[in-house]
Amino acid sequence: MPPLDEIIRGSQIWKSVFRHPAPIDRRNRVVVMLTNFFLHLHPVSIKKQGISLSYTWCMGGVTFFLFLVETVTGVLLMFYYRPTLEWAYNDMLALRDVASLGILREIHRWAAHAMVITVWLHMYRVFLTGSYKPPREFNWVIGVILLLLTLLLSFTGYLLPWDQLAIWAITVGSNMARAHPFLGHEGPGSALLTLDGIDMITNASDARFGLLGARFVGEETLNRFYVLHCVAIPLAAALLMAIHFWRVRKDGGISGPL
Amino acid sequence: MHGHVSYEDFILQVAGFLTTYYLFIAAMNGLAAFYLWQSGRAKELFRLPGSGLAVTTVHVWLLVAGVFTILSAYATNGGAAALTLPQAVRDFADARMGPVVYTVGLLLLLSVLYLGRNFFVKPTVAWAGLNLSLLLMGISMTDMDFASIVMKPDNVPIVAMIYLLGFFTWLSASKAVQNDARTARGEVPLEKLDDEKVLVWPDLVYTELICMIALMAILFVWAILLQAPLEEPASTVKTPNPSKAPWYFLGLQEMLVYYDPWMAGVVLPGVVVGGLMAIPFIDFNKQGNGYYTINERKFAYCTFQFGFLVLWVTLIVMGTFLRGPNWNFFGFYETWDAHKVEALNNVDLSQYFWVDLLHTGRPKAADDAPMIVKIGYILLRESVGIMLLLFYFGGGPPAMVIYSKFFRKMFLRMGFVRYMVLSNLILLMALLPIKMLARWTVDMKYFVSIPEYFLNF
Numbered sequence: 149m150p151p152l153d154e155i156i157r158g159s160q161i162w163k164s165v166f167r168h169p170a171p172i173d174r175r176n177r178v179v180v181m182l183t184n185f186f187l188h189l190h191p192v193s194i195k196k197q198g199i200s201l202s203y204t205w206c207m208g209g210v211t212f213f214l215f216l217v218e219t220v221t222g223v224l225l226m227f228y229y230r231p232t233l234e235w236a237y238n239d240m241l242a243l244r245d246v247a248s249l250g251i252l253r254e255i256h257r258w259a260a261h262a263m264v265i266t267v268w269l270h271m272y273r274v275f276l277t278g279s280y281k282p283p284r285e286f287n288w289v290i291g292v293i294l295l296l297l298t299l300l301l302s303f304t305g306y307l308l309p310w311d312q313l314a315i316w317a318i319t320v321g322s323n324m325a326r327a328h329p330f331l332g333h334e335g336p337g338s339a340l341l342t343l344d345g346i347d348m349i350t351n352a353s354d355a356r357f358g359l360l361g362a363r364f365v366g367e368e369t370l371n372r373f374y375v376l377h378c379v380a381i382p383l384a385a386a387l388l389m390a391i392h393f394w395r396v397r398k399d400g401g402i403s404g405p406l
Numbered sequence: 407m408h409g410h411v412s413y414e415d416f417i418l419q420v421a422g423f424l425t426t427y428y429l430f431i432a433a434m435n436g437l438a439a440f441y442l443w444q445s446g447r448a449k450e451l452f453r454l455p456g457s458g459l460a461v462t463t464v465h466v467w468l469l470v471a472g473v474f475t476i477l478s479a480y481a482t483n484g485g486a487a488a489l490t491l492p493q494a495v496r497d498f499a500d501a502r503m504g505p506v507v508y509t510v511g512l513l514l515l516l517s518v519l520y521l522g523r524n525f526f527v528k529p530t531v532a533w534a535g536l537n538l539s540l541l542l543m544g545i546s547m548t549d550m551d552f553a554s555i556v557m558k559p560d561n562v563p564i565v566a567m568i569y570l571l572g573f574f575t576w577l578s579a580s581k582a583v584q585n586d587a588r589t590a591r592g593e594v595p596l597e598k599l600d601d602e603k604v605l606v607w608p609d610l611v612y613t614e615l616i617c618m619i620a621l622m623a624i625l626f627v628w629a630i631l632l633q634a635p636l637e638e639p640a641s642t643v644k645t646p647n648p649s650k651a652p653w654y655f656l657g658l659q660e661m662l663v664y665y666d667p668w669m670a671g672v673v674l675p676g677v678v679v680g681g682l683m684a685i686p687f688i689d690f691n692k693q694g695n696g697y698y699t700i701n702e703r704k705f706a707y708c709t710f711q712f713g714f715l716v717l718w719v720t721l722i723v724m725g726t727f728l729r730g731p732n733w734n735f736f737g738f739y740e741t742w743d744a745h746k747v748e749a750l751n752n753v754d755l756s757q758y759f760w761v762d763l764l765h766t767g768r769p770k771a772a773d774d775a776p777m778i779v780k781i782g783y784i785l786l787r788e789s790v791g792i793m794l795l796l797f798y799f800g801g802g803p804p805a806m807v808i809y810s811k812f813f814r815k816m817f818l819r820m821g822f823v824r825y826m827v828l829s830n831l832i833l834l835m836a837l838l839p840i841k842m843l844a845r846w847t848v849d850m851k852y853f854v855s856i857p858e859y860f861l862n863f
């Protein structure tokens with residue numbers, strides 16, 4: 149009888165998924181990169197320094213990986229969590245004390261912190277190698293937006309445990325919006341926006357209200373941040389990441405000396 | 407926060423941690439010695455007189471590993487309390503520490519590292535620095551106040567970040583120094599030597615796989631060792647003191663000391679984002695694309711490092727570790743005392759001008775005066791500050807061109823629009839250090855203070 153792995157590789161099922169022999173010779177190593185959906189993000193061959201860890205620090209890749217970890221653990225957390233005043237905190241307690249896989253929340257939180265750090269390190273490396281210079285200017289700009297989205301993801305998630313740490317951190321953070329020039333009710337210039345003597349920018353219509361959905365951090369805010377955190381921002385970030393990776397290749401691959 | 411734990415109990419807890427910690431550093435040094443010995447990269451430091459035996463870096467790191475092993479054993483056997491900084495030293499450090507000493511000190515330190523980079527990037531020097539900082543961390547951990555802040559679950563990542571930033575700054579500077587030396591000799595940068603092409607499968611795909619597994623392992627260990635914080639249920643009436651934003655925004659919260667929210671929370675962050683996006687379009691220097699270098703792009707390097715390491719990271723570290731109740735400043739070893747009072751006697755520029763200089767009192771419209779008159783009086787009251795501001799932004803860019811050869815060359819090469827963007831970004835970035843200096847030296851509160859319209863600057 150032939151060895152087991154040959155039987156598997158020779159079966160119709162396997163062949164329907166992987167349309168070529170194992171990538172152990174040069175030809176098939178090229179083919180695997182072209183036919184596999186996940187691998188086709190990569191080119192077939194690459195300059196040696198483009199994959200040197202001491203050059204790229206692998207920080208963009210690590211950030212992306214952490215984003216995937218956040219997506220998976222985040223979906224799992226959503227099974228357990230209800231964004232209401234009644235349940236949010238209790239669900240946290242249950243996650244800690246009752247749920248199996250009791251480190252789900254830990255992985256999600258620490259990977260989020262780590263992602264903020266690695267995205268800074270990635271930007272740091274891109275700057276230090278001058279990789280934002282032509283032709284990669286636009287990808288740098290996309291990167292800056294991704295950095296912003298990463299911070300916002302982290303910020304919106306910070307509120308969800310609904311403990312003291314959460315609401316006061318968000319209160320301090322969102323109080324800034326109150327002072328937005330013209331758009332915040334305590335911001336410079338907002339007093340000038342009046343219609344027939346009626347203030348247009350009040351604490352129930354200003355930028356902070358838009359962010360919180362209320363005059364202070366409350367139930368509406370929890371709902372708003374939940375939707376932003378679980379749906380809106382991840383979708384935006386995923387879209388921009390797709391463009392970001394595509395541009396890395398279209399701009400000629402990882403930068404290198406001319 | 408730790409009021410209910412006695413020092414003895416605390417030391418017992420810390421002893422376990424320190425044992426592992428010192429053992430880890432010992433292993434690190436042992437591995438380094440082993441690596442140097444195996445790879446033949448050991449450097450001879452000096453020869454023993456008489457026998458002529460060469461002492462190399464292998465011996466030094468072995469010795470260091472031995473010392474840390476002894477420290478580790480000592481910490482287990484109840485000696486942890488003795489492995490500490492003398493109280494007098496800690497008190498001295500706390501008394502001297504303040505926003506000024508901290509910020510200016512770090513700026514000086516980074517400047518020295520930058521200027522002496524050829525020396526500091528040497529692996530031996532950098533490794534010695536790492537050992538020293540780890541030792542200092544270790545002996546500081548026996549201080550209850552230090553430990554209680556550093557060990558807060560959400561703060562642990564920041565300690566990790568400091569070391570990661572240190573490592574990567576060293577790595578990049580070390581490559582840049584090598585490349586700059588090569589360029590000076592007329593050789594190509596190191597990155598150019600790796601020009602040959604390799605197949606992505608297996609070379610890159612396997613690297614990625616190993617990275618993912620390693621990361622997953624790190625995350626699991628981290629998640630098991632450190633529980634995610636969960637405090638008391640949210641209460642809108644019990645305000646914690648201090649109330650802090652999430653750690654990555656603490657640099658902005660620290661700016662609130664110097665600027666009102668509309669500047670610190672809206673305008674300056676906007677400038678940071680806009681400024682970052684503008685970088686590729688104002689840096690016209692074609693050199694240094696795709697390899698590490700400092701000499702070929704000194705201005706870009708220094709400006710970015712000032713913004714990133716000095717302003718962004720330094721302020722986050724300060725906001726996290728050194729700002730306690732009421733946002734007062736506390737030294738590394740100081741207890742966070744909610745009753746600490748700091749005298750605030752900051753004065754507005756208009757006060758300095760009208761009251762202290764002219765002795766007239768600040769101009770003020772009659773209470774029943776029409777709106778337009780009131781505004782006129784406000785503008786008069788704040789005229790000095792407003793003029794100063796106009797002068798700063800209006801006069802700054804041309805003055806730089808006229809008085810600085812460097813900026814003149816830039817202006818000629820960049821053209822008007824790009825130069826204006828660059829110079830204004832620099833002026834905006836400089837606003838923060840300028841305000842800090844003004845606060846520290848002459849207690850400046852606001853240059854322009856129009857509380858009537860929430861416009862304080």
Ligand code: HEM
Nearest residue numbers: 204208209211212271279287288291292294295401402403
């Ligand atoms: C969620 C955030 C981000 C992800 C997942 C991400 C991912 C990546 C990856 C995987 C690469 C390939 C090379 C490498 O790993 O270094 C890359 C390259 C690049 N990234 Fe990002 N990135 C992010 C944010 C940023 C930010 C914040 C910036 C800059 C402000 C940036 C600018 C760039 C540029 C210019 C390149 C091309 C570098 C080169 O060719 O050497 N990215 N990014």
